[in-house]
Amino acid sequence: MFALKHLQTAGAAALLVAAYCMPAAAADLATAQLKDRSGKAIGDVDLTQTPGGVLLRVSVKGLAPGEHAFHIHAVGKCEAPFDSAGGHFNPGSHKHGIVAGPGHAGDMPNLHVPQSGDLMVEVLNTAITLEKGKPNSVFDADGSALVIHAKADDYRSDPAGNAGDRIACGVVQEK
Numbered sequence: 001m002f003a004l005k006h007l008q009t010a011g012a013a014a015l016l017v018a019a020y021c022m023p024a025a026a027a028d029l030a031t032a033q034l035k036d037r038s039g040k041a042i043g044d045v046d047l048t049q050t051p052g053g054v055l056l057r058v059s060v061k062g063l064a065p066g067e068h069a070f071h072i073h074a075v076g077k078c079e080a081p082f083d084s085a086g087g088h089f090n091p092g093s094h095k096h097g098i099v100a101g102p103g104h105a106g107d108m109p110n111l112h113v114p115q116s117g118d119l120m121v122e123v124l125n126t127a128i129t130l131e132k133g134k135p136n137s138v139f140d141a142d143g144s145a146l147v148i149h150a151k152a153d154d155y156r157s158d159p160a161g162n163a164g165d166r167i168a169c170g171v172v173q174e175k
Ligand SMILES: [Cu+2]
Pocket: 069, 070, 071, 072, 073, 088, 147, 148, 149, 160, 163
């Protein structure tokens, strides 16, 4: 009796380990092509699922030098002037701003574009996932979009960091 019980427990533990170690069924990789308001491609973002979050590899060309807010928005639709992308991706129903509190899952650090206008940078977003079915998945019913703004995110003003116009947008797509 004792031995049987022990075996059952071991079996359950092994199952748990197997489930934990299994790679995500799909959507380990995603990509978004960024376009400006005229429809011109200005860069790409490659997204990779990691154990600690989603790594975003950002590559942009020809942006105005300076600081630009960079967010994940709630709707995967980029029609200029990009209001179509909705507000920030915010499955946790938090207020905006990484210095104000937990912030939106879609809140990320500003992009600092040098004089050349070209930038390559990587950002780890620990609040989102590419795994479908999870509450913080960017692949929810209406998808998600990456948006670059004209101005910097002040990291505290609700709901959007006082970041100004949306100058580029890209729908997040499975790769
Ligand atoms: Cu935004």
